[in-house]
Amino acid sequence: MLADIATNAKRGNDSTPISPVALEAVKRIDALFDIERDINGLAPEERLQRLQQESHLIVAELGDLMRSERSKLSRSSPVTEPIDYMLKRWDGFMAFLSDGRICLTNNAAERGLCGFALGRKSWLFAGSDRGADRAAFMATLIMTAKLNDVDPQAWLVDVLSRIADMPTTLLDELLPWNWNPLKGCRRESCLICGP
Numbered sequence: 422m423l424a425d426i427a428t429n430a431k432r433g434n435d436s437t438p439i440s441p442v443a444l445e446a447v448k449r450i451d452a453l454f455d456i457e458r459d460i461n462g463l464a465p466e467e468r469l470q471r472l473q474q475e476s477h478l479i480v481a482e483l484g485d486l487m488r489s490e491r492s493k494l495s496r497s498s499p500v501t502e503p504i505d506y507m508l509k510r511w512d513g514f515m516a517f518l519s520d521g522r523i524c525l526t527n528n529a530a531e532r533g534l535c536g537f538a539l540g541r542k543s544w545l546f547a548g549s550d551r552g553a554d555r556a557a558f559m560a561t562l563i564m565t566a567k568l569n570d571v572d573p574q575a576w577l578v579d580v581l582s583r584i585a586d587m588p589t590t591l592l593d594e595l596l597p598w599n600w601n602p603l604k605g606c607r608r609e610s611c612l613i614c615g616p
Contacts, residue, residue, distance in 0.1 A: 440498075440499065440500045442486070442487075442490045442494075442500050442504075443500050443503070445486055446483060446486060446487065446504075449479050449482060449483040449486070450483070452479050453476055453479055453480070453483075453525060454525060456471070456472070456475045456476050456479075457524065457525045457526070459471075460472070461524075463521075464521070465520070465521030465522045466521055467521070468521035468522075469519075469520065469521030470521075472517065472518055472521065473518065476517075476518060477518055480514075480515060480518060484511060487504050487507060487508055488508065490504065491504045491505070491508065522598070529568060530568070562577065563577075565597050566597045568597075569597040569598045569600075571597045571600060575602060576597060576600055576602075579600070579602055580595045580600075583595065
């Protein structure tokens with residue numbers, strides 16, 4: 422974003438004026454993305470620790486800046502709408518500071534869906550609305566498993582074999598991010614555990 426602002430500034434008189442508030446906000450957001458790039462690939466616990474150490478203050482400053490500046494702006498200011506948009510979603514935005522599994526962007530989810538977007542003509546003829554719903558449900562399960570570094574086939578085989586006998590209070594153990602393939606496995610030969 423800062424590159425776009427710098428490019429815009431080079432245009433001279435033909436450029437749109439740059440709001441100092443927007444520039445300050447973008448600098449802070451870029452700093453958050455720098456931290457996100459640095460911690461990408463770390464375990465959720467490590468990510469959370471670093472986020473709380475490095476990002477928490479930047480987010481607090483960004484929130485203070487936007488609330489302070491918003492109170493001074495008129496409704497017709499070009500930055501009023503973006504600030505209002507962000508402030509209305511502030512709690513959701515801050516979720517990444519309380520859970521190391523949450524990324525600042527949804528790029529991983531978008532990459533995961535890319536295969537389906539590229540094959541959308543193939544999905545056009547699912548047979549029926551019910552068939553399309555089932556295909557979407559299965560795609561969601563498979564992509565959720567992959568995003569949690571779980572082998573989708575092993576996970577589905579294990580979950581489908583255990584779910585009928587599992588009390589509803591323990592079903593969350595079968596979710597991909599909580600799944601332990603060896604827990605509860607009593608079979609002599611198993612796709613997951615081996616012979």
